[in-house]
């Protein structure tokens with residue numbers, strides 16, 4: 001983690017603020033691939049992941065877009081409302097869980113709302129590399145479409161298909177048509193609300209294999225606070241301490257409250273930082289970082305979101 005200073009804060013729409021973040025020590029930032037994100041610790045101390053949405057070649061400042069929404073922990077709301085030129089924030093190194101496929105014959109980027117952010121960086125990179133791509137952008141209205149003006153002025157504006165102001169059903173129909181009959185080597189990338197991405201996946205799966213369809217999973221992981229039907233279970237460390245994990249609390253939180261600090265980052269089941277080895281018991285996987293094979297093996301658990309199907313889990317930090 002390192003400290004950055006907000007150099008620009010621009011209201012892109014009524015609810016989206018764009019921040020430019022430069023290293024406080026004046027050094028250049030690490031380069032990053034399109035689709036990457038950084039963890040940003042905001043004014044309230046809450047860390048949230050944000051996609052980098054500037055041109056990936058720009059190492060003078062990172063650009064992020066923050067939507068003001070009342071999420072369960074208030075991180076984005078505070079960052080949106082309080083960040084201004086001069087504000088200092090803590091940022092982690094860029095990480096990429098949403099990479100472009102280097103061997104794709106063509107790329108179809110499908111964004112809804114604030115989901116435009118990683119796809120904008122992808123569009124910059126694909127354009128710079130001369131790759132074939134199309135960017136579909138769905139928004140309730142042009143006024144609510146972040147970066148609409150930037151896209152109009154971009155050198156790849158003719159590759160952008162704007163679906164602004166369409167009703168939900170009409171937009172779904174238009175997208176389904178756009179994603180029908182794609183060539184076998186095409187790849188589809190989508191970012192937006194969970195049900196929107198599910199719809200895009202379903203439409204793309206009619207002509208492409210699953211490994212050609214990529215979705216950005218921020219916000220898609222289950223929030224342990226919202227799992228009303230959960231039961232308590234015991235978590236036992238390999239050193240013998242046993243703690244009860246009640247409904248609405250995560251393993252990570254319970255261990256931290258008891259002085260057992262774990263490495264964590266996203267706290268949303270995305271990054272894999274908090275994964276523990278499972279020695280006994282059956283995990284109830286709710287993450288998006290372990291593969292299907294790893295989940296089936298049952299010997300690892302993402303402690304920030306996953307729970308237990310068995311009454312007790314015995315775990316060991318790696």
Ligand code: FES
Pocket residue numbers: 263264265266267268269270271272273274275287289302303304305
């Ligand atoms: S902290 Fe990222 S998966 Fe748990």
